[in-house]
Amino acid sequence: LCCMCGISMPPNAANMCVNCIRTQVDITKGLQKHVTILHCPKCNSYLQPPKTWIKAQLESKELLTFCIKRLKNLNKVRLVHAKFIWTKPHSKRNKVKLRIQKEVLNGAILEQAYVVEYVQQDHMCEHCTRVQSNPDQY
Template sequence: MVLCFILALLSDRAFMCKFCNRWLIPPNGWLHAERESKELLSILLKKLKPTMTKVRLTDASFLWTEPHSKRVKLKLTIQKEVLTGAVLQQVFIVEFIVMNQMCDDCRRAEAKDFWRACVQVRQKCEFKKTLFYLEQLVLKHSAHLNTTTIKPVPTGVDFFYAKCRTPGIH
């Protein structure tokens, strides 16, 4: 009877970003995992962990489903000691419904507000020789490739970056 009650609890939702194929790890982490990979299996088993405190998981594997069906099925083998020394083992099929939810990075990119760092360069003098020299250095060292946007302003230039720390720039 106890295991039949567990079966009712083993239906859940899994959230995936449809743009970058990353999966939500609550409360706000995202991890890239392919369908039927060990990373995805780990994510889904962690979602089931609170409901499986009184049983022992002995095996877990994926059952094949169509990718467009928005379903992921797991085949779980669990054990529980029912009497002194008697162990009951059952196999369950757990179905996860895949829901689309945009991750934070994709949401920012979709909103056209996807910079995390802004470097503002200002010069307060009549001639712009230093800014022109800075522009040549940026082009020479290909630092413009790491920016998402470069916006000129009347007294200088703003550089927008998707990451706070870009490799190669210190």
């Protein structure tokens, strides 16, 4: 029996049903839900701080990897799956749905999905800035 709601369930380390565990524990707490990323509109690259620009197409494997690496505190959970959620290309927003796991309450493993919104700010990379400022020189 679940110690919170009393329903019959198979025994587990937390002595709670999955629904009660979910209401008691939020494994996404402390994880970012909004991230700003810098995007060069000329060469379609993204800034990997401090100075590296990575070329990636919209909703590509490279962009997904870049977005996941930009998240802080993701090492506190286990990433199970990640995928883009479709957004309009001109919205300058990328949404990634992550499925994560974490051990909670006496060893019970909880899996939860959550969405991170990446807001693209246009900012030309050094190379494109130089080319645009003096195109005859390059």
